Each structure stands twice: as C-alpha cells, then as structure tokens.
Amino acid sequence: MNKIILASASPRRKKLLEHLDIPFEVHPSTVDESYDPKLSPKKIVQNLALRKAQDISKRYFEALVIGADTIVVFKDGVLEKPKDKEHARRMLLELNDQTHKVYTGVALCKTDDQNNITETTTFVETTEVTFGDINIRDINRYVASGAPMDKAGAYGIQDDYGAIFVKRINGDYYNVVGFPLHSFYNVMSSFAPEYLTYGKYD
Numbered sequence: 001m002n003k004i005i006l007a008s009a010s011p012r013r014k015k016l017l018e019h020l021d022i023p024f025e026v027h028p029s030t031v032d033e034s035y036d037p038k039l040s041p042k043k044i045v046q047n048l049a050l051r052k053a054q055d056i057s058k059r060y061f062e063a064l065v066i067g068a069d070t071i072v073v074f075k076d077g078v079l080e081k082p083k084d085k086e087h088a089r090r091m092l093l094e095l096n097d098q099t100h101k102v103y104t105g106v107a108l109c110k111t112d113d114q115n116n117i118t119e120t121t122t123f124v125e126t127t128e129v130t131f132g133d134i135n136i137r138d139i140n141r142y143v144a145s146g147a148p149m150d151k152a153g154a155y156g157i158q159d160d161y162g163a164i165f166v167k168r169i170n171g172d173y174y175n176v177v178g179f180p181l182h183s184f185y186n187v188m189s190s191f192a193p194e195y196l197t198y199g200k201y202d
Helices: 011-018 041-057 084-097 137-143 160-165 173-177 179-189
Strands: 003-006 063-074 078-080 097-113 117-133 166-170
Touching: 003 011, 011 173, 041 117, 078 084, 078 166, 084 137, 097 166, 097 173, 097 179, 117 173, 117 179, 137 160, 160 166, 173 179
Parallel strands: 003 063
Antiparallel strands: 063 078, 063 097, 097 117, 117 166
C-alpha cells in the first residue's frame, strides 16, 4: 500500500488522524509560512496547507501527502501563535466574552512513481467559538503553564484551562483542535478511497 504522509509537526493533528485507524507517517514541512494579509482567511489557510503538502510531496513517490494550517480570526485580524507569555495574555483578554472564528485549511496531494504530483484537492472548515467572561486569575494560571505558546489564538480547546474558557461553539469541535475529521474523511473517501483501510468489524 502506498504511504500516507502527514506534513505537520502538530501532535494534536497526529492524534486526531490516528482516530481514523489508517497507517501514516509524520514528516513536518519547514516551508515558509508567510502570507499576504490582504487575502481572505479561507484563502490564507488553503494556500498554506497546499504549500506544506507540496513541499513534502517532493520527497515521496506514490504517496498521499496531507497538509494543514489553522488560524484564529477576531475582528478581521489574524491571531497567530503568541510571541511570548505577555502576548498570550493579551490575546486571551481580547477574546474574553467575545466570538471569534477558527479556520483550518487541508490539502491532499497524490504523487506517482516518478515523484510528480498527479492530483490535488483542498478544503476549508470554519467554526465559530464564543468565550465566556474569563477570570484574570485563570488566564494567568493558563499562561504560566506554557500551554498557549504553540497554539493559534493562544488557547487549546482540548486543554484543561483552555476548555473552560469556551462557552459554546458553532461548528466542528475537531476543527478548533486543528484538524476537521468529519470533512477530511468525506473528502478522502472520494479523493483517495484506495488509502482507507477498514477495521476488524468489516
């Protein structure tokens, strides 16, 4: 069976992809992740996901390479990973008692035995997230833990304290974690069904 490669260093994406019970390897992309801020959020994550998948596709023959990128958008501004703890604290205070959007772009690239990309597809998932009124002591405790530092928007909905900040969501929970499983499975089922394996109950 041809290989599936996840072009991401995110342990959260790795863990979520494992839910599908398909064999895959992780080979993080180190491609430049700069973007034109004039682009729409959907176009930003779509372009970055495709750039990552194309970068790693150059290294694998007869493979399916998956790229992904997630951003948090609040009041038309992109909240990336915090630069330091004070930056993380400011982000969380900004999101306090407000609604923001999480966008994840996913790209899939197939390569042939000549290492050419033969097919690509991309999609974008959007979820609205509303924070409750956050106690400043909880923010400080969460920031002190270091958990926000590798996450867009300075929080993880799956984290102990990140979870209590979230009052409600409208959309895919897993998209907020960083990988929209439902949409991915549906796209993969039509784009690359030959890569899906089935469990012992089939």
